[in-house]
Every structure is written in C-alpha cells, then in structure tokens.
Amino acid sequence: MTAQGYDGVERRGLMFVLSSPSGAGKTTLSRMLIDRMPGLKMSVSATTRPMRPGEVEGRDYFFVDQATFEAMARQGDLLEWATVFDNRYGTPRAAVETALSAGQDVLFDIDWQGTQQLREKARADVVSVFILPPSAADLEKRLHTRAQDSEEVIRGRMNRATHELSHWAEYDYIVINQNVDDAFAEVQSILKAERLKRERRTGLTEFVRGLQRQLEK
Numbered sequence: 001m002t003a004q005g006y007d008g009v010e011r012r013g014l015m016f017v018l019s020s021p022s023g024a025g026k027t028t029l030s031r032m033l034i035d036r037m038p039g040l041k042m043s044v045s046a047t048t049r050p051m052r053p054g055e056v057e058g059r060d061y062f063f064v065d066q067a068t069f070e071a072m073a074r075q076g077d078l079l080e081w082a083t084v085f086d087n088r089y090g091t092p093r094a095a096v097e098t099a100l101s102a103g104q105d106v107l108f109d110i111d112w113q114g115t116q117q118l119r120e121k122a123r124a125d126v127v128s129v130f131i132l133p134p135s136a137a138d139l140e141k142r143l144h145t146r147a148q149d150s151e152e153v154i155r156g157r158m159n160r161a162t163h164e165l166s167h168w169a170e171y172d173y174i175v176i177n178q179n180v181d182d183a184f185a186e187v188q189s190i191l192k193a194e195r196l197k198r199e200r201r202t203g204l205t206e207f208v209r210g211l212q213r214q215l216e217k
C-alpha cells in the first residue's frame, strides 16, 4: 500500500470518500477529481438498481441482479455493502486492493453505512468528505434537472435526505456545494493536503536521513 508522492517520497495510499444526500453533487465532483487529479482511481460499485439513461456498465456501476450481489457478498468479494432506496450497493474488494497496492489513491462515492464499514477496516487510511447542498430547494431542483429519475423516485430521495444529512458529523470534512468550481477546489485541496500528512509519508525518515548525511559532508 505505498504510493510515490510527486516529490518522490513514498507514502501509504488513501481511501478518499465522498458522501451526500442524493443530488448534492457527489457524482459531478467525483468525475472532476478523476479527470484532474493524477494518481486517483474511482472505485466502481456493484448495484442492483436499474441503469439510468446515460450510465455506462463498468464506468458508473456494475449492474447486477440480486442473486449475483448476494453471491458476491457471501464470497467476501465486497469490501462493504449497504441497502439504499431498496437497492443494494457494494464495493468490489479486488479492484480497491489492486489500486492501493499499485500506489494509487482510491475515490469512493458511497453512503454513510459504507463509510462506517471502511472506517472500521482501515481508519488511518480513510479520509471522508460530506457534501451539503446550499438549500433544500437547490437539492430538489438538482434532482429534477438531472432528469434521470421519476417523480416518485425523486420524492423518495428528498424524503431520505433528512436521514442522510443526520450523519454529517461522522465525516472529517464538510463541503457546501453551492458553486461547483468552488466546491471542487475545496475537495481538491483536502486531497492534496491529506496526501502530505506526515503519518502517511512512510518514506520521510529515509528522506530526512539522506538530507542529514548531505549536511554532514
């Protein structure tokens, strides 16, 4: 689980988690991060929910049926899983382990239940960010403008938002997504700073020793 920082110092890979009520902007911010932050790989979840228009198998999710999902969970192929809006969602374990051991950080778009499970498994390597919408009206507007869910599904997501919001205080960072570019800059700053944390930078002792040797000459 070691990655090479841009300054050449080895460090532990981190698990970067974004959660929010549905429609607050996790997917948008995740895509921006993957496009603009080298060394970060998206964890693609498995889900039993139907594919939305515009979604791509293997990019947005692995769309599986209930029996396949249960088999994956039973065989230990999922790092964590949860039921959200009557559908099952889970993180395939192998892809995460491969990315971390190849020196990449991994980005997760998962709910509070999944975040709790990751934290139990790898507390020191998990960095969690909760995204808030600026207002309830904005949240509802975004769910409508995304135009991918029926009225009934949107109502269900708005009803669930209160419950999801109640978990905000379990997260390391809180970002309010009013202007998307500002929110992206904030999330990006968090990742950049967390990559520099001393306890993650396993190669620092050696680096500093090298500096000391140079100074002693």
Ligand SMILES: Nc1nc2c(ncn2[C@@H]2O[C@H](COP(=O)(O)OP(=O)(O)O)[C@@H](O)[C@H]2O)c(=O)[nH]1
Residues within 6 Å of the ligand: 019, 020, 021, 022, 023, 026, 027, 045, 046, 049, 080, 081, 082, 084, 089, 090, 091, 109, 110, 111, 112, 113, 114, 115
């Ligand atoms: N625990 C867990 N939650 C997930 C996973 N994948 C997605 N979710 C969460 O499930 C919820 C519903 O996701 P989705 O149906 O794509 O709707 P969205 O909220 O509009 O992105 C969101 O809160 C996601 O973060 C997963 O692998 N594990």
Ligand SMILES: Nc1ncnc2c1ncn2[C@@H]1O[C@H](COP(=O)(O)OP(=O)(O)O)[C@@H](O)[C@H]1O
Residues within 6 Å of the ligand: 020, 021, 022, 023, 024, 025, 026, 027, 028, 029, 142, 143, 145, 146, 177, 178, 179, 180, 181, 183
């Ligand atoms: N800061 C923002 N201002 C206005 N619209 C936004 C903002 N961030 C995201 N959106 C839009 O809101 C909708 C929901 O965003 P999305 O990223 O799909 O949310 P989530 O993944 O949290 O459900 C999308 O249509 C997206 O383009």
